Amino acid sequence: MAHERIRPWIHRTPVLTSLYFNTRFHAEIYFKAEHLQKTGAFKARGAMNAVMGLAAEAAKRGVVTHSSGNHAQALAWASRIHGVPCTVVMPSNAPDAKRAAVRDYGADIVTCEPTLTSREETVAEIVRQTGKHLIPPYNDERVIAGQGTAALELFEDVADLDVMLAPVGGGGLMSGTAVVARAIGGSAINVVGAEPELAAEARESLRTGIIQPPMPPVTIADGLRTSLGDKTFAHLQQHNVTIITAREESIREALILVYERLKCVVEPSATVTLGALLEQPDLIRGKRVGVILCGGNVDVRQMMK
Amino acid sequence: MAHERIRPWIHRTPVLTSLYFNTRFHAEIYFKAEHLQKTGAFKARGAMNAVMGLAAEAAKRGVVTHSSGNHAQALAWASRIHGVPCTVVMPSNAPDAKRAAVRDYGADIVTCEPTLTSREETVAEIVRQTGKHLIPPYNDERVIAGQGTAALELFEDVADLDVMLAPVGGGGLMSGTAVVARAIGGSAINVVGAEPELAAEARESLRTGIIQPPMPPVTIADGLRTSLGDKTFAHLQQHNVTIITAREESIREALILVYERLKCVVEPSATVTLGALLEQPDLIRGKRVGVILCGGNVDVRQMMK
Secondary structure: OHHHHHOOOOOOOOEEOOHHHHHHHOOEEEEEEHHHOHHHEOHHHHHHHHHHOOOHHHHHHOEEEEOOOHHHHHHHHHHHHOOOOEEEEEEOOOOHHHHHHHHHOOOEEEEEOOOHHHHHHHHHHHHHHHOOEEOOOOOOHHHHHHHHHHHHHHHHHOOOOOEEEEEOOOOHHHHHHHHHHHHHHHHHOEEEEEEEHHHOHHHHHHHHOOOOOOOOOOOOOHHHOOOOOHHHHHHHHHOOOEEEEEOHHHHHHHHHHHHHHHOEOOOHHHHHHHHHHHHOHHHOOOOEEEEEEOEOOOOHHHHOO | OHHHHHOOOOOOOOEEOOHHHHHHHOOEEEEEEHHHOHHHEOHHHHHHHHHHOOOHHHHHHOEEEEOOOHHHHHHHHHHHHOOOOEEEEEEOOOOHHHHHHHHHOOOEEEEEOOOHHHHHHHHHHHHHHHOOEEOOOOOOHHHHHHHHHHHHHHHHHOOOOOEEEEEOOOOHHHHHHHHHHHHHHHHHOEEEEEEEHHHOHHHHHHHHOOOOOOOOOOOOOHHHOOOOOHHHHHHHHHOOOEEEEEOHHHHHHHHHHHHHHHOEOOOHHHHHHHHHHHHOHHHOOOOEEEEEEOEOOOOHHHHOO
């Protein structure tokens, strides 16, 4: 249903294959190219689904979120298309480029202190004063359903996948992917989430049964520095998601390989999956494997300096 | 005919479009993604066509070329597929990565001094001693015919192009593109070659009617530092190719834009076309435009340092 709803607005992104990777891993790997999605990341799917699910009255009052990343751009983009007023709360230390991208989509920006407390208080204040509707970046069933449409398309394009991999940050993409993978592949498919060794909150949350707070924000996979929410945690538990991790040097090596071999510009968060596979290639040997390349929003100017 | 011959071995590369570029230029721009070609560049087309055109006896003796760039890899690749012995003469200062790439395709490498004279003498010596067949990087009708198949596919995929752009180095790609564009589009189509302002040998050669020697090798578009050969010069004259140039900062800005907006990893030589258009956007305003993105072989490790 999410897919029917958002399909007219999103790209059906291509599925990429590479002789190099298939040979190296002795596997058939299918990369879902969400870095070519609208706004440069899968986040367009969840944001669009959430905005289109608003009742008329709520749509009129508008939406608000706090994010300095891809979700902010995605929500601003989806809101503009449907004429919904959008406010984004961004920390005062957010990069100018991200600020500009959100503003270019016509959203209002409210600046807050660079702390989680300040962000949440600022959003709560906006909700109280304006009646705007909060659309969180991941801990939201509408957002999760939207993110799951990437995996849905991949299953439509490639039959009989044995393994499905996605990165795990807040868990929105992973939750949506797991729901779809279990619905289509049942218990036979290995549903795997990858996260940086330096931001292994999901692994620790599943191991302890308690949602773990964010680890210090040091990994280069900056989109994955968040911890799970209660809804995404429940999905990961319920759908039996296995978590694997990647060291920083593996994420970086995988990033270089994707640039060199797939000739794709992706962000480090998108290569945590492949990075983890470099460390444990046996996981996919002889298998048909789906990998969601989640986004391509890197600071190219900085990278090429 | 070249296309029929090489089609089973090459990729039919996709044609990419971008709302960003179309809006910015008020044009419809179709990018032919030759960075996704086998060996990472259009050079695979010409090399394959030349190798497949060899008589049985010549194929048995093998081929030789001098190149430190994409042609060397392409010839090594094409030769391996058809079981043709291949020798590549490379200067002693060629980067290890390029050396390794050629060796990985199974070619023999002969090292020479890093001068044009030494290269040519070394090749001549090999031809004399072994009877190997020289396949030059661009000044060769078989190579030119192969390179033209990129434009041919673009015309098949996109009807009614008003302008066709390709970069000009030695002129192999430009010659093949011009032959095809005139055969299909007649005199109505504007056939445009782009080169760096710092390596404008083709412009000066056409202006003076005499092939100009290479300018100092300083442009970041390192694939375009060569001058025309007699055959490519004749094609450019005969097919009425207009030359436009790009300043270094325009090539660089175009490179960043292709990474940011198309999310494609291309080499600087591939964005000289777009760089020149940034300087003279009126050339394509309101037009349907084909642009050949020639290759994607950049040193990613170096870039990400």
